[in-house]
Amino acid sequence: MKNQITFSLIILLLAQSSAIAQHGHSQEQKPDPRYSVFGPPIPAIWKFQLSHLQKDGENVSALNLYRKDQRDKTLFFTILNNGLDNTNQYRVQQISGGVILYPFKDDDRYQLDVGGTLDKTIDTTLYNSTIFSRFTWRPSRAQWIRLGAEYFDGYEPGHSTQLFNESSLNSFYLATKYKTGFFSTFAVVGRGTINTNLNDRFGVGGLIDGQFNTFLFGGYIKSTDEKEDVRTLAIGRWSSFRPDGLPSGVFIWKHRSDYDFQLGGIFFGGRNQFVAPAAIGMITGMFVSSTTLRVNSQLRQRKLMTITDDYTNSDFAAYYVHLNQKIDENAHVGFTVVQFFMYFTDTKYSIFSEPVIGIHYNEETKPEFDMATFSLVDKTENFWSYQLGVIIADKFMLDAIHFPTRSGFTLAVSYLLK
Numbered sequence: 001m002k003n004q005i006t007f008s009l010i011i012l013l014l015a016q017s018s019a020i021a022q023h024g025h026s027q028e029q030k031p032d033p034r035y036s037v038f039g040p041p042i043p044a045i046w047k048f049q050l051s052h053l054q055k056d057g058e059n060v061s062a063l064n065l066y067r068k069d070q071r072d073k074t075l076f077f078t079i080l081n082n083g084l085d086n087t088n089q090y091r092v093q094q095i096s097g098g099v100i101l102y103p104f105k106d107d108d109r110y111q112l113d114v115g116g117t118l119d120k121t122i123d124t125t126l127y128n129s130t131i132f133s134r135f136t137w138r139p140s141r142a143q144w145i146r147l148g149a150e151y152f153d154g155y156e157p158g159h160s161t162q163l164f165n166e167s168s169l170n171s172f173y174l175a176t177k178y179k180t181g182f183f184s185t186f187a188v189v190g191r192g193t194i195n196t197n198l199n200d201r202f203g204v205g206g207l208i209d210g211q212f213n214t215f216l217f218g219g220y221i222k223s224t225d226e227k228e229d230v231r232t233l234a235i236g237r238w239s240s241f242r243p244d245g246l247p248s249g250v251f252i253w254k255h256r257s258d259y260d261f262q263l264g265g266i267f268f269g270g271r272n273q274f275v276a277p278a279a280i281g282m283i284t285g286m287f288v289s290s291t292t293l294r295v296n297s298q299l300r301q302r303k304l305m306t307i308t309d310d311y312t313n314s315d316f317a318a319y320y321v322h323l324n325q326k327i328d329e330n331a332h333v334g335f336t337v338v339q340f341f342m343y344f345t346d347t348k349y350s351i352f353s354e355p356v357i358g359i360h361y362n363e364e365t366k367p368e369f370d371m372a373t374f375s376l377v378d379k380t381e382n383f384w385s386y387q388l389g390v391i392i393a394d395k396f397m398l399d400a401i402h403f404p405t406r407s408g409f410t411l412a413v414s415y416l417l418k
Contacts, residue, residue: 045417046067047305047397050062050412054409055403058408060080060083064077074099080095090157091122091123093120098116098132100113108138110135113132113135113136115132116130117130121164126164132150132151134148144176145177146175148292149170154168155167157327168193169195170192174189176188183208187205188201201228204219213237213238214235215236218232219231221291232252232253232286234283235251239267246268250279252282252286254290260323265318268314268315273314307389307401309414311356311358314343320337320339321335331367333365336363337363339359341357351393353390354390355388355389358386358387359386360387360401365378384403384405385401391416394416397412398413398414
């Protein structure tokens with residue numbers, strides 16, 4: 001019965017796509033199909049970053065890079081030593097990378113994302129591997145349809161008699177979105193296996209465009225395993241392409257029984273770039289990724305920089321991020337971060353320009369092995385950190401974060417190639 005429902009929904013989505021594509025092409029005034037989504041091309045920017053984190057006995061080094069054009073980041077790569085893996089938060093040596101391709105004559109309507117991660121657990125011979133891919137077709141400006149798949153093979157934390165247990169995950173999904181007037185509808189269907197448990201997932205969502213660029217989103221994904229049921233809510237305001245002087249912002253809440261994620265941000269100033277495509281892409285990614293099992297995948301987020309440059313999208317920005325993920329009956333991993341940035345875009349002295357000041361409040365929760373009970377228990381700590389950054393000779397970005405109470409720091413040097 002479940003297979004019949006899945007097959008019927010897939011046929012319905014494909015039929016809807018074909019009808020909408022014909023209608024959309026008949027109504028459009030034949031814009032250049034290569035730039036139907038992202039606008040005209042702009043010169044690509046390459047960013048190479050070397051970084052080092054040192055605090056409380058942790059020494060993490062990384063080499064990161066990305067390529068960014070009008071289509072956002074289309075190439076990303078990182079080599080990480082002594083970092084934390086994506087989900088279980090134990091120490092690994094890691095290589096991650098991915099690419100976004102437009103295989104049919106560079107046409108934006110056909111987009112292929114491919115990426116993966118290979119990491120080795122430190123002090124062991126154990127390896128973890130993740131591969132993901134997705135293909136997106138945009139038959140018209142009003143709709144897209146996406147087919148995605150993901151695979152993981154590796155290890156998760158065990159217990160006193162066995163430190164690591166073998167684990168394998170795989171999933172695939174079909175998703176679509178269609179916009180009419182001020183309302184957009186989303187639908188997603190998927191199937192995934194966690195070790196030996198096979199589950200089907202079905203979801204719907206809706207996005208309402210309000211007055212003054214405000215928006216409201218709600219979505220729900222139902223699984224045959226109730227522990228995988230996911231609720232996603234979002235509210236906010238995106239910025240006009242020509243800044244109107246009003247702040248923009250977003251708050252997203254994503255929840256299931258073993259996972260809670262919240263993301264908030266307020267952006268204001270003349271460089272406010274939280275425009276509609278950025279807001280809709282963020283919300284869509286949050287909703288659809290609920291079917292892909294790896295809820296904290298760096299690759300899908302494409303946030304591979306040790307110190308990111310998100311603050312460059314606005315003169316003033318405030319961020320709130322909260323993650324709490326259950327990894328054991330008695331243990332969780334997570335963090336809460338509140339950040340405020342002031343970005344001085346018109347400031348220049350000699351070879352130095354565009355300084356940034358950041359103040360961060362951090363709360364981290366991570367599992368710790370308790371010798372008395374031979375089990376993992378939660379350990380939570382709070383601390384402040386401060387960030388300073390500057391661009392040197394219009395080519396190099398120097399950023400540093402200091403953790404006074406933890407006698408630690410993060411230092412990143414980036415090279416910008418335009």
